[in-house]
Amino acid sequence: MISRSLGTSLRRLLLSTAFATWAFSPSPVLAAEELNALVWCDHTDAALIEPFEKANNVKVNLKEYEGTGAGLSIIEQSQPGDWDVLVVDGVDVKRVADMGILGELPADIVPTSDIFPEVVMAENNSKDGKIYAVTEKFGYNTISYNKDKVDPADMEDLSIFWSDKYKGRIALYDYYIPMIGLTGLALDKKTADLTEDDLPAIKEKLFEMKAVARQVSDVVASQTALVGGEVDIILGGGEWVTASLAKERPEFDWTVPKQGAVRWTQSIGVFADSEKKDLAQKFVQYILSPEGQARLATSSCYWGMPANSKAGEHLDEQQKAALRWDEQPEYLKNTQLYPVVDAKMDAAMQDVWTEMLQH
């Protein structure tokens, strides 16, 4: 009898607690739907995501990754339907579409006429006349530096990275594809023409660069090292490292050296297996809208040029200056896209990079 009344009380308590939890939960818990997006870290900024969540009464679950290899590893370890939206390296869209990961996007949701023509990249984002992804942001893997600590003239030549002048004051960005592309440019090899035969010479140069570098680090660790003064130069850096710090640290600058630099682009698409395609496409539309683009361009993780030219209407002059809005035509002319690699070349490049890390 006692246990029965105790059980009844416990049940009542549990029910009332459950009701209270439901009744007073914050709105995201009440969101009608959830959207799962596999993204780069710039999409994890609440200032970018929350307006979409509120407008559509949806919870966007974000998982960030760096590098297409890492993204594909996550996808391979997931079940079909787990993911709805994918942000991926612009040059890898075709490869990912060939693997059947990305689904077709309706042409009417893509603001093609507003996108800077140089970054539409139809040959990368489309296949057989079908659109699989859209460029959403771009920038450069080049040289970021502290102009109070180094001679800016030295930053105009990549060969400084295999001299002793700034030994121990350089961070190398830990992403093998742009870094091998950049090293190739220093050896006068176009990123589009890189083959396995070029790797031995590139490897040699990477070893020399490693010898004068303080560290090889990811986005956050590279920024931290520059801010903390451990390093004065980031090879592989660019506006994505310094633009967000422009206000507080005007001494941080970036340049494209005379040999040129590598241009990164990121594209957004919808998973072929997504069970929420309409909502996913709505998210893509939001990200590509002028408002979404302005927020993405100035996201807390890293800044970069928005692909949509109309985003400029939502950016102030200071933000545009930090992004070097007016200098883009010159940069676009002097930079090359990431090397497009097949699985074999990718493995060979990763091997070279691992060897460099261990050197």
Add this chain to the structure above:
Amino acid sequence: MSTLTHERAERRKAWGFVLPALLWTFAFFVVPFIYMAAVSLWTRQGRETIHSWTLDNYLNFFGKPHLLQALFNSLEVTVIVTVISVILAYPLAWIIAERVPRRFQRLALVLSILPFWTSYVIRSYSWLLVLSDSGPVNQALVWTGVIDTPLALSATRTATVIGFVHFFVMLLTLTIYANLVQLSPNYRRAAADLGAGGLQTFWHIILPLTLPGIMVGAFLTFVLCIGDYITPQILGGNNELLLPQVIMLQLGRTANFPMAAALSLVLMAVVTIAYLLCARWLKIERA
């Protein structure tokens, strides 16, 4: 007849106690281990896993110097960390056991393991700041005139070792302390009666008797250190790769599970060898 029935019942009861543990070990160690061993014999070509059995992953590992170097780096760092941790933890444990009044010993132990209460990742990042050029270590050295320009402490093997040692000194202090407080004071009295000095008593009596505590802590340190990925990744600055970092590269960048499984088995083999060495030295079989 009744004795036989009783024996059977006892045996059944004993199996009843042992069976859950056996099932647990079988399900969560033996089966995954066999599966991992099988996966390590597959290969990865491009983004496809080839399910035919070959020793290619192992041959690759032992044939590529930069991969093999990761094992040597791991062993070097682990041995350095273990030795330094023992050297620092022993006096600390001894002071707590012998010099701190009994009623404060628990408090002293809690204080010594206080850093355990913070996240391992946060602790590693904290060390990154402490060891940075503008961090307190370099600032103190510059301020006292010991050095003119900050030392490159972060993003080095030294930083990795410091991060590890900070963690494992706490662990070793606990195991050595547990051993020290169990020692009867009569050993020391007997040694003193026989004319032994403090150093002789320590060297010939205390140290050998506390060796099991040291070895248990050292073995735990070895196992946890050699398999750790976070500390070298945050503090090492990618200036060299340890074996767990190479395993993570296989998983994170290429989803090369077969290679990662092969490397993990190599790591397990190293840990097993370390255990056998410790077990033999401690003569655990006699216990």
